[in-house]
Amino acid sequence: MSDKKPELLSNxxxxxxxxxxxxxxTIHYHAAHAFITTDVTGEITSFNPKAEEMLGxxxxxxxxxxxxxxxxxxxxxxxxxxxxxxxxxxxxxxxxETFICHxxxxxxxxxxxxxxxxxxxRFPIQLAITAIKDDSGNxxxxxxxxxxxxxxxxxxxxxxxxxxxxxxxxxxxxIGSWTFDIEEGQTSWSKEMFNIFPENINxxxxxxxxxxxxxxxxxxxxxxxxxxxCIENGEPYLMRFRTFKHVDPxxxxxxEARGEGRLKDGQVNLLSGTxxxxxxxxxxxxxxxxxxxxxxxxERVKSEFLANMSHEIRTPMNGIxxxxxxxxxxxxxxxxxxxxxxxxxxxxxxxxLLTDILDLSKIEAENFELENINFNLNQLITNTCKLMEAxxxxxxxxxxxxxxxxxxxNLWVEGDSNRIGQILIxxxxxxxxFTSNGKVKIGHEVLESNSDTTKLKIYVKDNGIxxxxxxxxxxxxxxxQADSSITRKFGGTGLGLTICSKIAGAxxxxxxxxxxxKIGSTFFLELTLKNGTQSxxxxxxxxxNSQLAKRYPHQIxxxxxxxxxxxxxxxxxxxxxxxxxxxxxxxxxxxxxxxKPIGYYTIILMDLQMPVxxxxxxTKEVIAKWGDKAPLIIAxxxxxxxxxxxxxxxxxxxxxxxxxxxxxxxxxxxxxxxVGTASS
Numbered sequence: 001m002s003d004k005k006p007e008l009l010s011n012x013x014x015x016x017x018x019x020x021x022x023x024x025x026t027i028h029y030h031a032a033h034a035f036i037t038t039d040v041t042g043e044i045t046s047f048n049p050k051a052e053e054m055l056g057x058x059x060x061x062x063x064x065x066x067x068x069x070x071x072x073x074x075x076x077x078x079x080x081x082x083x084x085x086x087x088x089x090x091x092x093x094x095x096x097e098t099f100i101c102h103x104x105x106x107x108x109x110x111x112x113x114x115x116x117x118x119x120x121x122r123f124p125i126q127l128a129i130t131a132i133k134d135d136s137g138n139x140x141x142x143x144x145x146x147x148x149x150x151x152x153x154x155x156x157x158x159x160x161x162x163x164x165x166x167x168x169x170x171x172x173x174x175i176g177s178w179t180f181d182i183e184e185g186q187t188s189w190s191k192e193m194f195n196i197f198p199e200n201i202n203x204x205x206x207x208x209x210x211x212x213x214x215x216x217x218x219x220x221x222x223x224x225x226x227x228x229x230c231i232e233n234g235e236p237y238l239m240r241f242r243t244f245k246h247v248d249p250x251x252x253x254x255x256e257a258r259g260e261g262r263l264k265d266g267q268v269n270l271l272s273g274t275x276x277x278x279x280x281x282x283x284x285x286x287x288x289x290x291x292x293x294x295x296x297x298x299e300r301v302k303s304e305f306l307a308n309m310s311h312e313i314r315t316p317m318n319g320i321x322x323x324x325x326x327x328x329x330x331x332x333x334x335x336x337x338x339x340x341x342x343x344x345x346x347x348x349x350x351x352x353l354l355t356d357i358l359d360l361s362k363i364e365a366e367n368f369e370l371e372n373i374n375f376n377l378n379q380l381i382t383n384t385c386k387l388m389e390a391x392x393x394x395x396x397x398x399x400x401x402x403x404x405x406x407x408x409x410n411l412w413v414e415g416d417s418n419r420i421g422q423i424l425i426x427x428x429x430x431x432x433x434f435t436s437n438g439k440v441k442i443g444h445e446v447l448e449s450n451s452d453t454t455k456l457k458i459y460v461k462d463n464g465i466x467x468x469x470x471x472x473x474x475x476x477x478x479x480x481q482a483d484s485s486i487t488r489k490f491g492g493t494g495l496g497l498t499i500c501s502k503i504a505g506a507x508x509x510x511x512x513x514x515x516x517x518k519i520g521s522t523f524f525l526e527l528t529l530k531n532g533t534q535s536x537x538x539x540x541x542x543x544x545n546s547q548l549a550k551r552y553p554h555q556i557x558x559x560x561x562x563x564x565x566x567x568x569x570x571x572x573x574x575x576x577x578x579x580x581x582x583x584x585x586x587x588x589x590x591x592x593x594x595x596k597p598i599g600y601y602t603i604i605l606m607d608l609q610m611p612v613x614x615x616x617x618x619t620k621e622v623i624a625k626w627g628d629k630a631p632l633i634i635a636x637x638x639x640x641x642x643x644x645x646x647x648x649x650x651x652x653x654x655x656x657x658x659x660x661x662x663x664x665x666x667x668x669x670x671x672x673x674x675v676g677t678a679s680s
Contacts, residue, residue: 028046028048029048029049030049031048031050031145032050033050033145033146033147034048034050034051034054034055034125034144034145034146034147035048035050035051035143035144035145036048036051036068036143036144036146037132037141037142037143037144038067038068038096038141038142038144039140039141039142040139040140040141040142041096042067042068042069042095042096043064043065043066043067044062044063044064044065044066044067044068045063045064045141046059046063047059047062047063051146054115054117054125054146054148055071055115055117055118056117056118056119057071057118067095067096068096068099068144069095069096071115071116071117071118072113072114072115072116073113073114073116073122074094076113076114077094077095077098078094080098080111081093081094081095081097081098084098084101084102088101088102088105099129099142099144100129100131100142102129103129103130103131103142104131104139106131109128109129109130110126110127110128110129111126111127112124112125112126112127112149113125113127113146115146115148123148123150124148124149124150124153125146125147125148125149126146126147126149127144127145127146127147128144128145129142129143129144129145130142130143130144130145166190167190167191167192170190170191170192171191171192171195173276174192174195174196174276174277174278175192175274175275175276175277176189176190176191176192176193176194176195176196176274176275176276177189177190177192177193177272177273177274178190178193178272178273178274178275179270179271179272180208180270180271180272181269181270182231182268182269182270182271183269183270185207185208186205186207187205187206187207187208187211188205189205193205193275195277196243196253196255196275196276196277197211197214197243197253197255197275198214198243198244198245198249199211199214212224214243214244215241215242215243216241216242216243216244216252218242219241219242220241222239222241223239223241223257226239227259227271230259230260230261230268230271231261231268231271232268233261233268234260234261234262234263234268235260235261236258236259236260237257237258237259237260238256238257238258239256239257240254240255240256240257240278240282241254241255241257242254242255243255252279253277253279254277254278254279254281254282255275255276255277255278256275256276256278257273257274257275257276258273258274258275259271259272259273259274260272260273313354314351314354314658314659314660315562315565315659316564317347317350317351317354317659317660318562318564318565318568318659318660318661319562319564319565319567319568320343320347320660321344321347321348321351321660322565322568322569322571322572322660322661323568324340324343324344324347325344325572325663326568326571326572326575327340328340328341328344329575351660369646370415370416370419370506370507371416371417371418371419372414372415372416373414373415373416373417374412374413374414374532374533374535375412375413375414375415375417375532376410376411376412376532376534377411377412377413377444377456377458378403378410378411378444380417380420380421380424381401381424381442381443381444381458382401383421384421384424384425384428384442385399385400385401385428385442387425388425388428388429388432391429391432392428392432392440395432395433395435395436395437396436396437396438397432397435397436397437397438397439397440397462398438398439398440399428399432399440399441399442400439400440400441400442401441401442401443402441402442402443403443410534411444411446411454412531412532412533412534412535413454413456413529413530413531413532414529414530414531414532415507415527415529415530416507419503419507420458420507420525420527422499422500422503423500423503423504423511423525424442424458424460424525426496426497426499426500427442427460427500427523427525428440428442428460429496430496430497430523431460431461431462431464431521431523432462434462434464434465434521435462435463435464435465435520436464438462438463438464438520439462439463440460440461440462441459441460441461441462442458442459442460442461443458443459443461444456444457444458444459445457445459447526448528449531451531452530452531453528453529453530453531454528454529454531455526455527455528456525456526456527456528456529457524457525457526458524458525458526459522459523459524459525460522460523461520461521461522462520462521462522463519463520464520464521465517465518466515466516466517466518466519466520466521467513467515467517467521468517472513472515475497475513476497476498476500476501476511497511500525504525504526504527507527508527508528509525509526509527509528510525510526510527511523511524511525511526512524512526547577548576548577548578548667548670548671549576549577549578550577551674552670552671552674553602553674554578554602554603554670554673554674555600555601555602555603556573556578556579556580556581556601556602556603556604556605557580557581557582557583557589557592557593557601557603557604557605557631558570558573558580558581558582558583558604558605559582559583559584559585559586559588559589559604559605559606559607559610559615559618559636560582560584560605560607560610560636561584561585561607561609561610561611562607565607565659565661566582568661569605569636569661570582572661572663572666573666575663576666576667576670578670580605581601584610584611585610585611585612585613585614585618586606586610586612586613586614586615586617586618586619586621587612587613587618588612589604589606589613589618589622590613590618590621590622590625593622593626593630593631598626598629599629601631602631602632602673602674603631603632603633603634603670603673604622604631604632604633604634605634605636605657606618606619606633606634606635606636606653607636607637608635608636608637608648609637615635615636615637616647616648616651619633619648619651619652619653620651620652623651623652632654632655632673633652633653633654634653634654634655634656634657634669634673635648635653635655635656635657636657636659636661637656637657637658637659654673655669655672655673657669
């Protein structure tokens with residue numbers, strides 16, 4: 001740099017300005033910006049140290065020798081001269097006149113330019129040019145003050161890039177951002193907001209009231225309420241509302257809006273948030289909801305069909321199984337007994353298959369319901385063993401109940417004992433089926449126990465043919481068994497274990513197995529049940545039923561429209577020592593009750609599906625007319641759904657008998673609701 005301090009205004013008369021001139025020269029020398037002066041022709045008259053540093057020239061190289069054009073971009077100067085000519089309405093020649101034209105006209109002269117360093121490096125600057133005048137107002141020199149804005153331009157480019165990236169991200173996500181200055185009453189929108197709402201970006205951001213007018217009429221009150229609360233307390237919000245497309249007002253746009261307020265001195269002074277176009281999402285949700293609703297309707301139709309199918313199939317099966325049971329109780333030859341037993345096994349197998357299909361369908365339709373009753377687990381296992389004992393012996397197997405815990409006899413829990421029993425019967429049935437002249441064991445372990453619940457593992461173990469690892473993978477899948485040869489040899493549909501798995505899952509438990517070929521299998525049911533309370537043993541079926549009517553008297557009215565089922569029920573009751581009156585529909589029930597003294601009938605066995613008046617309507621009429629003095633009404637139906645039982649109980653029936661009508665179930669009902677039993 002030059003050691004000489006340049007005379008800033010050496011061509012101006014300096015009389016009486018000595019001290020001011022010294023101050024200006026000091027500022028000029030130490031300034032943080034480049035200070036460059038020229039005379040009126042453009043010749044450089046001063047070049048401060050900052051200018052030397054910025055451009056790489058020494059003052060001695062330029063002062064009195066060059067014009068500023070030496071470190072300007074000539075192409076830029078030419079372009080600017082054209083720009084300024086159009087702007088000022090006069091011909092501006094490229095060169096020094098381009099730099100000073102605004103200053104000569106007393107206009108603000110501050111623009112961005114490109115400087116060219118002595119080494120050729122180009123960089124942006126902010127240049128302000130001022131005309132220096134004498135006492136008479138004549139221009140005698142020009143002062144240029146330049147600031148290197150390289151860092152600022154870099155930062156601006158970064159900000160611009162980030163803004164463009166943000167715009168792109170908002171465009172892709174269809175999310176716009178906004179602010180609302182409450183104090184100023186002004187809004188600020190990102191570009192994407194104008195793509196979401198019916199506003200023209202050329203018109204600028206709308207005020208709050210104008211924006212409100214674009215909200216769907218059914219949503220605007222909710223929108224106003226939510227935004228109003230945010231203005232009051234600043235609490236964040238999330239809501240959905242509708243607007244419309246700018247290009248097509250008939251096209252609805254769904255918007256998900258988020259917002260929150262900023263507090264200043266305890267008052268909300270600014271709202272900010274985002275709006276997202278979620279139209280595609282809403283349309284997809286509506287499509288899925290419509291499909292779900294259609295699926296529900298289909299499942300309801302399926303459920304109704306299954307209920308009707310159950311009724312239609314169980315009605316004739318009630319006659320078949322009932323007659324077979326009654327026939328088995330008569331005097332028969334050995335050949336006849338064998339034929340009756342074969343018919344009985346076949347009909348029971350058919351009924352089991354029907355029950356499996358219905359269970360699986362109900363589970364898949366999510367129409368599967370569980371009961372919750374207090375029961376003794378040890379007793380349930382014992383009953384399962386007794387029930388399956390005869391079948392085990394047929395295959396030469398020993399069936400034993402293993403007591404692993406000392407307190408197992410006192411293990412009372414709450415749950416659906418029927419469904420748990422169904423799983424155990426399936427496990428035991430499979431164990432017996434695939435084991436010949438072997439051993440089948442059933443038992444349980446208490447895994448965890450506390451004051452509220454008990455976690456149990458119930459198992460059925462056999463030493464039969466076992467299952468290969470490959471076939472174990474599909475064992476709980478519907479309609480699959482180990483292999484086709486097993487199906488041919490042992491029979492079955494493969495539904496049982498699938499149903500067991502799904503029932504266990506519905507109870508919050510699981511089923512699994514351990515098995516090795518030619519060694520045997522162990523099936524496990526693991527679940528957690530609420531602790532129950534010890535109670536008296538339930539009424540048991542009497543072994544000698546021939547004189548049951550004398551011990552537990554009843555006057556019975558049977559409401560049944562099917563002639564075969566009438567005959568089965570009548571014969572079954574007669575075997576137990578009872579007589580009954582029969583009617584064919586609900587209307588005849590009312591007529592029959594009216595014809596008899598109050599209290600004459602103790603029980604009505606009421607079929608649910610009958611012509612003229614069904615069992616549900618008849619029950620309601622009976623209870624409405626006779627109240628507490630009405631006979632006890634027992635539902636008698638071929639429908640196999642728990643909801644049917646619940647519906648029956650809700651309208652005033654006291655219990656439920658499912659078709660095919662089983663002797664033991666009928667006996668238990670007659671004992672349970674006899675006058676003597678009820679009072680004991």
